[in-house]
Amino acid sequence: MNKKNIEDIGVKGKKVLVRCDFNVPMDENKNITDDIRIQGALPTIKYLIENEGKVILMSHLGRPKGDPNLKYSLEPVAKRLAELLGKEVTFASDNEVVGISAKKAVSEMKNGEVVLLQNVRFRKEETKNNPAFAKELASLAEIFVNDAFGTAHRAHASTAGVADYLPCVSGYLIQKEIDVMGKALSNPEKPFVAILGGAKVSDKMGVINNLLEKVDTLIIGGGMAYTFLKAKGYEIGNSLLEVDKIELSKELMAKAEEKGVKLLLPLDCVAAKEFKADAVHKTVGVENIPVDMMGLDIGKESIGIFSEAIKEAKTIVWNGPMGVFEMPAFALGTKGIAEAMANCNGTTIIGGGDSAAAAEQLGFADKMTHISTGGGASLEFLEGKELPGIAVIEDK
């Protein structure tokens, strides 16, 4: 993708407004439980500091729905960021985001200093992409850097609207995300294998449809596999089923055949009586799922077949866990796939969300080529959609 980035624009002495995605998980005591998105923003922030820009950061956190609810304050992020940078980060706590303290902090900034604004979703106008709010944000700065890949699928005031009033370039995080995933989609080294899992077929329809145009092998596991198995005529007991997607599953299987894409579905599964961590369970062939049980993970045979396909691949994209990995009894399938990816020689890309969390939790994260910081955004990217936060970045 031929977009301008921060190196294409002079930042020395300039006020630079940077949209990050600091939407990080926190526990009830407001401790950040995973700071991967803050870490992901550091290269851009460090570049701007080193090149003597005045760095004004903004982000959303959670969904406060336009109310200044302090449960969603970005103050803990300012603290963590300061620790990671080893440098003071001034937090402008105005509930109206662009308020007295933000304006004062920005007007007093020296080159290389960092200010973080309050959660942009404290303003109702943010998610409506209101031009007046976008203009207010833009009035703080001279350059807009979008580095919020995780929010690039939202056309909001701070992700897209602000670009109507300021020159807009990308940060390193967005650039890396679009470079790695863009290359996998447009010019993948073959064989190209995609693995899709997670709960719902409906969430991934567009992704399956787009990837069928590009991959050599498509592996489908997780809860969504049962709708495909049902479409093939298997009885799936109490497993997850989207009845209204059975026809579509048939169409997608027909498309795979027509395109010469090898479609792999589970051959066996770990079936349980209940959706519970300590539920009675056993491994059965998919043709033998008892009527009173539900498939909560792929079985060993499936792990073996899927791993073989991964071993041969040169490009692998994975989105969605193979089973209910949050419960140890049903995490082996997801672990097996993560392990096969970690040990293969190809380019390995994890499309964010739950699969990224699973790879992290299971200890394979540092063995992957790229783990996207976007959940919904990476899905839309894999669907082949143009993301509004990327569309606004100026072309080279």
Ligand SMILES: Nc1ncnc2c1ncn2[C@@H]1O[C@H](COP(=O)(O)OP(=O)(O)OP(=O)(O)O)[C@@H](O)[C@H]1O
């Ligand atoms: N066989 C199954 N039955 C029921 N739930 C399942 C099954 N397999 C996986 N899941 C659940 O699917 C959920 C993940 O689904 P989701 O579609 O959100 O994945 P994801 O695409 O990785 O996440 P995101 O959309 O955030 O990127 C997990 O919580 C997991 O427990």
Ligand SMILES: O=C(O)[C@H](O)COP(=O)(O)O
């Ligand atoms: O976590 C995410 O996927 C992004 O930060 C976007 O958040 P949203 O779904 O609340 O817009």
